[in-house]
Amino acid sequence: MERLKIALLQISPCGSLDNNLEKGIQSCRQAKKMEADIALFPEMWSCGYDIYSRTAYEWMKDAIPADSAFVESFRHLARELNMAIGITLLEKYKDGVRNTLLLFDRHGEKKLTYAKVHTCDFSVERNLTPGEAFYVTDLDTAQGNVKVGAMICYDREFPESARILMLKGAELILVPNACPMEINRLCQLRARAYENMLAVATCNYPESVPDCNGRSTVFDGVAYLSDEEDSRDMCILDAGVEEGIYIAELDLEQLREYRKNEVHGNTYRHPLKYGVLTKTGVEEPFIREDCRR
Numbered sequence: 001m002e003r004l005k006i007a008l009l010q011i012s013p014c015g016s017l018d019n020n021l022e023k024g025i026q027s028c029r030q031a032k033k034m035e036a037d038i039a040l041f042p043e044m045w046s047c048g049y050d051i052y053s054r055t056a057y058e059w060m061k062d063a064i065p066a067d068s069a070f071v072e073s074f075r076h077l078a079r080e081l082n083m084a085i086g087i088t089l090l091e092k093y094k095d096g097v098r099n100t101l102l103l104f105d106r107h108g109e110k111k112l113t114y115a116k117v118h119t120c121d122f123s124v125e126r127n128l129t130p131g132e133a134f135y136v137t138d139l140d141t142a143q144g145n146v147k148v149g150a151m152i153c154y155d156r157e158f159p160e161s162a163r164i165l166m167l168k169g170a171e172l173i174l175v176p177n178a179c180p181m182e183i184n185r186l187c188q189l190r191a192r193a194y195e196n197m198l199a200v201a202t203c204n205y206p207e208s209v210p211d212c213n214g215r216s217t218v219f220d221g222v223a224y225l226s227d228e229e230d231s232r233d234m235c236i237l238d239a240g241v242e243e244g245i246y247i248a249e250l251d252l253e254q255l256r257e258y259r260k261n262e263v264h265g266n267t268y269r270h271p272l273k274y275g276v277l278t279k280t281g282v283e284e285p286f287i288r289e290d291c292r293r
Contacts, residue, residue, distance in 0.1 A: 002143050003143070003249040003250060003251050003252070004037050004038070004141060004143045004146060004172075004249070004250040004252055005034070005035055005036045005037045005038075005143075005247055005248070005249055005250075006036065006037070006038045006040065006172075006201050006218060006247070006248045006249075006250060007031035007034060007036035007038065007039040007040065007245055007246070007247050008040055008201065008202075008203040008216040008218070008237070008239060008245070008246045008247075008248070009024075009027045009028075009031065009039055009040060009041050009042065009203060009245055010042065010203060010204060010205065010206050010214055010216045010239050010242075010243060010244055010245070010246060011023065011024075011027055011041075011042070011205075011206070011243055011244075011245070012048075012205060012206055012208050012209050012243055013045065013047075013048025013049075013050070013205075013209070014048070015048070017046055017047070017062070017064070017070060020045060020046060020047075020048060021070050021073060024041065024045060024074070024087070025073065025074075025077060027039070027245060028074070028077055028081060028083070028085055029077075029081065030245055031083070031245050031247075032081040032082075032083050034245065034247050035247075036083055036247060037083060037084060037106075037141040037142055037143055038083070038084040038085075038086065038139075038141065038174075039083060039084070039085050039086065040086040040174050040176065040201060040203045041086060041087055041088045041176060041203060042088065042176050042177060042178055042203045042204055042205045042212075042216075043088055043099065043152055043153050043176040043177050043178035043205075044088050044089060044090050044099055044176075044178065045087065045088045045089065045176075046062070046064055046070055046088070046089035046090055047059065047062040047089075047090045048205075048209070049178040049205070049209075050062075051090075051124050051125070052124060052210075052211070053210075056124060056127040059090070060090075060097050060127060062090055063090045063091060063092035063093075063097040064089060064090065064091065064092055065091070065092050066089075066091055066093075066100065066102060066113065068089075070089070071087060071089065071102060074087040074102075074104060075104050075108045075110065076108060078104040078105065078106060078107075078108050079104075079106070079107055079108030081106075082106045082142065083106050083142075084103065084104060084105050084106050084111075084139055084141060085103070085104050086101055086102070086103045086104075086150075086174050086176070087101070087102050087104070088100065088101050088102075088152075088176045089102070091115065093115070093129055094129070096127075096128070096129040097127070097128055097129065098115040098116070098128060098129050098130075098131065099115060099116040099119065099125070099128050099152055100113065100114065100115045100116070100131075101113075101114045101115075101150050101152060101174065101176055103137065103139070103148065103150070103174070105139055105140050105141075106140065106141060106142065107140070111137040111138075111139055111148075112135060112137045112139075112148065112149075112150060113135075114131060114134070114135055114149075114150040114152070115129070115130070115131030115132070116128070116130065116131055116152040116153065116154070116155060117130055117131040117132075117133070117134065117155055117161065118130070118154045118155045118157070118158055118161070119154070120153075120154050121290055121291065121292055122288065122290055125154075126290065126292075134149060134150075134151075134161060134164045134165050134168070135149060135150075135168070136148065136149040136165055136168040136169050136170045137149075143252070144252070146171055146172055146252060147169045147170050147171045147172070148170065148171070148172050148173075148174060149165035149168065149170035149172075149173050149174075150165075150173060150174045150175070150176075151165070151173055151174075151175050152175065152176050152177075153175070153176065153177045153178060153179060155175075156175060156185070156188050156189055156192060156200075156202075157185075157188060159191075159192070159195070160277070161192075162192035162195075162196050162198070162200070163195075163196060165196070165198070166196035166197070166198055166265060166266065167266060170196075170198055171198055171199065171252065171255060171256070171259075172198060172199045172200075172201065172250070173192070173198060173199070173200045173201070174201055174203075175189070175200060175201065175202040175203070176202075176203055177202050177203060177204040177205075177216075178204065178205055178209075178211075178212060179204070179211060179212065180211060180212060180213045181202070181204055181213060181214070181215035181216075181217070182213075186215065186217060189202055189217060189219055190219050190234060190235065192219075193219035193220070193221040193234055194219075194221065194223055194234065194264065195264055196221070196264065196265060197221050197222075197255075197258060197259045197262060197264045197265045198221045198255070198259075199218065199219065199220045199221045199250050199255060200217075200218070200219045200221070201217075201218045201248065201250075202216055202217050202218070203216045204216045206241060206242055206243040206244075207241040207242070208243060213241050214239055214240055214241035214242060214243075215238060215239060215240070215241065216237070216238075216239040216246060217235060217237055217238050217239070218235070218236050218237040218248035218250065219234040219235055219236070220234050220236045220250055220251065220254075220255060221234060221255055221258070222234060222251075222254055222255055222258045223262075224258075224262065236248050236249070236250070280293065
């Protein structure tokens with residue numbers, strides 16, 4: 001297998017659905033010219049995550065269905081380009097709206113629908129309908145099959161998100177994002193990759209977008225190599241702050257060999273001793289009036 005090339009589309013939105021569609025298509029075409037196998041958008045690309053400058057009543061009207069012309073354009077584009085595309089949107093869903101990632105494989109087949117589970121309920125995201133679960137899919141790429149899951153932004157702050165995906169077989173987690181990626185948030189992504197022995201690819205908006213600063217990253221999950229005395233830096237891409245399309249090359253063979261032999265992941269866990277993790281009660285100092293279940 002050749003190295004899997006992941007394109008992080010660290011691009012700024014254009015102020016309308018039609019303009020975002022056009023720029024998104026152009027960016028995917030450029031990613032294909034860069035020989036990408038997967039192209040990933042930042043969080044809620046359909047509306048540019050513009051949910052703080054307006055009332056909820058206003059921005060919720062921007063929601064679109066998962067089978068809208070906007071989404072279908074990327075499905076057809078994935079097939080045309082022979083490249084997987086992870087497109088993000090403010091999704092019209094039942095009686096509400098969701099923060100959603102749809103992953104199309106290189107044949108244009110929808111392989112994954114993931115809605116953000118950990119919505120930021122302490123802020124305007126309280127108006128979103130949370131997702132129900134975490135999923136893993138077999139993604140057929142030009143470099144072979146890879147098991148892919150997803151988290152969205154705030155999901156990364158909960159170790160359970162990546163742990164569930166690892167237990168379901170994920171080798172790669174795609175993470176659309178829309179917030180400042182400072183040292184501690186970057187450390188969270190590094191930790192999720194390290195403790196689960198999987199790759200984590202995060203795509204953020206550039207610094208030209210309010211409350212964002214680029215720093216899209218890929219951590220490949222391989223902390224140790226047999227021929228190296230010390231641990232290695234798992235960060236194989238740090239995009240910086242500027243707008244652009246950034247390519248990371250993930251060595252899946254190396255990752256899979258590492259997962260067969262290293263000590264993290266699922267081998268030495270003691271799940272029967274973790275019962276408290278499934279309890280739903282919240283006690284001080286963590287009680288918040290805006291928490292919902």
